[in-house]
Every structure is written in C-alpha cells, then in structure tokens.
Amino acid sequence: IHREGDEASRVLHQARTTIARVLNAHSYEISFLSSGTESCNLAVMGTYEGYMNVEDRSQKPEGALPHIITSVIEHPSVLEPIRDLEKKGKVRVTYLPVHEDGIVKVKDVREALTQETILVSVMYANNEIGTIQPVKEIGRALEEWKRTEGRAFNAYPYFHIDACQAANYLNLDVVRLKTHLMTVNSSKVYGPKGAAILYKREGCRVEPITL
Numbered sequence: 001i002h003r004e005g006d007e008a009s010r011v012l013h014q015a016r017t018t019i020a021r022v023l024n025a026h027s028y029e030i031s032f033l034s035s036g037t038e039s040c041n042l043a044v045m046g047t048y049e050g051y052m053n054v055e056d057r058s059q060k061p062e063g064a065l066p067h068i069i070t071s072v073i074e075h076p077s078v079l080e081p082i083r084d085l086e087k088k089g090k091v092r093v094t095y096l097p098v099h100e101d102g103i104v105k106v107k108d109v110r111e112a113l114t115q116e117t118i119l120v121s122v123m124y125a126n127n128e129i130g131t132i133q134p135v136k137e138i139g140r141a142l143e144e145w146k147r148t149e150g151r152a153f154n155a156y157p158y159f160h161i162d163a164c165q166a167a168n169y170l171n172l173d174v175v176r177l178k179t180h181l182m183t184v185n186s187s188k189v190y191g192p193k194g195a196a197i198l199y200k201r202e203g204c205r206v207e208p209i210t211l
Contacts, residue, residue, distance in 0.1 A: 023182065023199055024173040031198045036164045036185035039198040040077035042209055043160045043181045044068075044121065048085060050205035051118045051156065065092045067116040067157075071104045071123070071133075072097055075162055078121050092116070102131035110141050115149075117157040124166035132170065135161050139178030154180070154203040164188050164196075180204045 013027070020027040033039045051066055068082055072095050085091040094112040096104050104122055113120075120142060125132050142159050146152070160181040163172055167189045174182055181204070186195035200206050 019184075019197055022172060023184075024175050025199055026202060029199055029202055031200065033196045033198055034194055036075075036162070036183055036188075036196045037077035039183040039185070039196045040075065040121075040160075040162055041081050042198055042206065043183060044078060044081040044119065045085075045209045046206035047119045047158055047160070047181070048091065049207035049209065053207060054205065061115050064116045065090070066118045067092045067094065067114050069094045069096065069109060069112045069117060069120045069157070071095065073102070073126055073128075074121065074123055075127060075164075078123070078160075078162055082121075091118075096122075098131070102126065102129050104133050104138075106134055106137045106141050109138050110145065113142075113145050113157070119156075119158050119160060121160040121162070123162040123164075124170060125163075127165050130165075132166075135179070136177050143178050153178075154201065158204055174199055174201070181206070 016027045016030045020030050033042065048066060051060070054060060068091050070078060070082055070093065082093055086093045096108050096112065098104055109120060120138065122133050122135060122138055124135050139159055142157065143153060146155060158180040159178065161177065161179045162183045164183060164185040165188060166172065167184050172182070172184070180201045182199040184197050187193045
C-alpha cells in the first residue's frame, strides 16, 4: 500500500529482533526511544505511575509511600526523576553509598528492601569512574528476597539496570541478570544518535509518561 512505510516497518522489526537476540529477550519487550535519558526517565516515572494505577491492594501497603532504592553515583537521568518524586512527597528514597572501591554492596541493597519498595535502579558500568556494579548478584538477591516474601518474580520491586556504558563490553543477557528493565543507548555502541531502547520484561507494568 505504501512502499516506504512498509520498508520502514521491516527495518524497525529487524532492528528490534536483533536487539532482542543480544539481550536474550522477546522482540515485543523492546521499546525504541530518543535517548538513554528518556529511557531511564521512563523506567523510573513509568514504574511509579504503573504502581499507582495498580488496583490490587495487596501490592500497595495502606498509608505507606512507595519506596525506591538507588545509588548516589547514578546518572542524572535516573537520579533527577527520583529526586523530583521525592521532593513532591510521592516516594521515599534510599540512596545507597558506594564503598572505597566505588562499588555498591549487595548487602546494602538487601538490607534496604521493604514491603513498600517498588524499584531498585543500579547502573551496570559507571560513566565517570568506570566501576562495574554487581548487577547479577543484586538481581539474584532481589529474586531471593521475593521468594521469602512469597512474591512472584514480576512483582514489585522491579530491577532497572542502566546499561548504556556496558553495551559492547559486558554481558547484557536480561535472563542471566534477572532484571525487569534495562536501558541501552545507541550512540554508545557506534549506532545512530537519537536512538535508545528500554527493555521491559513481559508482565511488568510501566505506564507511559507522555500522552
């Protein structure tokens, strides 16, 4: 019907399929965005909005603010939306320190988890000092905590990994890393500028933040 549109659709599908193969994900779990910043913003704000729209009261403790866990060395695209929610009194936040080696301790993540935690966001490789965070171990710790709490893997809290600096260098297998959300930026892997993706595991609720 429209040759150019059909070709664009084909190329987009091929790109989504290729990226999904790299991440060990399904193609329908990949969303294209304009930047890593937009992807991280959506992971944070979209998770919050999705949580607020959940009708199952068992997932929303009465009278308690949603809780987010992140580290003090995250990229501003993660820290700023979290701080904005905190400033407006919409969430409670635990900012995890990094130790002398620049690493977030898995033990600190585990100890910060509460019944109200909806999101844990830790970057894979730091964009300034290059430290590689133990995201695989954090994902495993979250899975174990949920198991002891009688929660399904896709229940809150979600685990978001900002992997913009990790692509091309570190394993991005989302099953192995036990993550629910992952951000990857095209320009960091010699792709076109103005493109990024957000991986969202099937069954996880992330609401759009632009209408």
